[in-house]
Amino acid sequence: MEHANVTEFILMGIFSDEDVKVVCFVLFSLCYFAILSGNLLILLTIKGSRLSEQPMYFFLSYLSFMDVCFTSTVAPKLISDLLAQKNTISYNSCMAQMFYAHFFGASEIFILVAMAYDRYAAICKPLHYMYLMSRHMCYILLMVSIIGAFVHSIMQVLIIIELPLCGPNQIDHYFCDIFPLLKLACTDTSLLVIVFITTTGVLSILTFVALVISYIIILSSLRSHSSQSCRKALSTCGSHITVVFMFFLPLIFTYVPTADSVSNDKVFALFYTMIAPMFNPLIYTLRNTDMKNAMRRVWCRDKQLEGK
Template sequence: MGHENITEFILLGLFSDENAKVACSVLFSLCYVAILSGNLLILLTIRGSRLGEQPMYFFLSYLSFLDVCFTSTVAPKFITDLLAQQETISYNSCLAQMFYAHFFGATEIFILVAMAYDRYAAICRPLHYMLIMNREVCYVLVMASAMGAFIHSILQVLIIIRLPFCGPNQIDHYFCDVFPLLKLACIDTSLSVIAIITTTGVLSILTFVTLVISYIIILSTLRTRSSEGRRKALSTCGSHITVVFMFFLPLIFTYVPTVDSVSNDKVFALFYTMIAPMFNPLIYTLRNTDMKTAMRKVWCRDQLFEGK
């Protein structure tokens, strides 16, 4: 039971219309540049200012870093493939792309949970906040997120690596993911499908439910606060909740249904690989006074000196 017959796959991409491909390559290139610049701007602003000392921004800098890594596992190949005659990917590259996409994506999920825990501690346990969320705890949460994601990703690869692929070799997707690959295996993969729905699907749903419950608790606690405190807490929580919904809903739609919905999965995947990472920087900065102030301080220093 080897996979020696197939050494490379053909990615069918998002669609087959040649004219649309050129336009989309330009559009997605702009999206990718926006993702890189927006997330790096947040990352450098947090690292270059005092904001990084606060747990919320400490996690946000990691989230921005992960957004860049996650999109970079998919976007550059996807954009160049739109212009290529035939989009091929070797067996090993395919597995590597799948591993990294799952690794960065799952780390991001766990970091979002850590951010929800941080907001819960700040709003519901304000007196013990600095004790609960000290720097060691923050580092442990980041390490635990990466470890959990690593285990999850290795499991996905182990499910695929033991399957024989003897043809056809056309993947109905624009990057290598588990479900499209399972459809190409030469043996019955119903158990593997159940395994993936159980791991990724249940992980997505449980995390999403946990996040929603935690924000409900946080918002109910806010009723007792002053209107100024409530307004500030709502603006940060509002950003988090928006990001959580944008990231999780397409993810749940992708990994919870059966394998037959791959064509829809491509559209949903576009949401969490390109659209959510592009809007995250905007969501976190537009409604955040601290972030705007820090950006002014970090990026407008030269103007300040010139004005003196």
């Protein structure tokens, strides 16, 4: 099938009021700067310290990298469109944006699963931890995450590009995503809606439930640990659980119900494309003594902390 004569799309964005757009331009620009600086700070701190030798921080560095990439597929276009007279995007750019958004988003999901497995191995299987989470295993889990994300994303795009798009070419969203594009197809897409809800929505729910159950198991096993170990584990797991909830709940609300609530989808999408990536660095640093000490050593060159 062909996509008819559609060569570009018009992104309707989030707001129509010009004054609101100006305010949001400033606000989203600051958010994007915070996302870039915060996540790059974590990434460079881990790479420049001994934390990179620990599996948890190995995955955290890649999670920060995926956060930057994921947001960068959406935020620059969103911010520039707020001041543009006509918010257009070419067909090829639209497909590329959808692919990369799903690729980096799915990579984050799988890396969060790997981080949960790391915490399970560290707390529930401490005697086997070095074997279960060897550097070789970390790279395997990372490659599985990337390959799984690629397969997921390419399947979404291959289905969409086969749809006949007869117009209008207006996308009721601020970036190219599956459900808004399905609305432009001049064919029955009810079966495809079910397919996408199953592949993306149900996958998000199952992953979220699996993560919550794994952390419940981890936290329940802490009763047999010392109070100091328990406090450190609670702090680490608490950060992970907070990130999981902030990322997955808006994602589930976007992809699980139906494709009829696009206006609400745009609000939910802001949470997992802008809000969660902005707060992730704060969540992972403010309650993490190891990260704070590593930042002092890397950025402040506080040599007194080297012996502690």
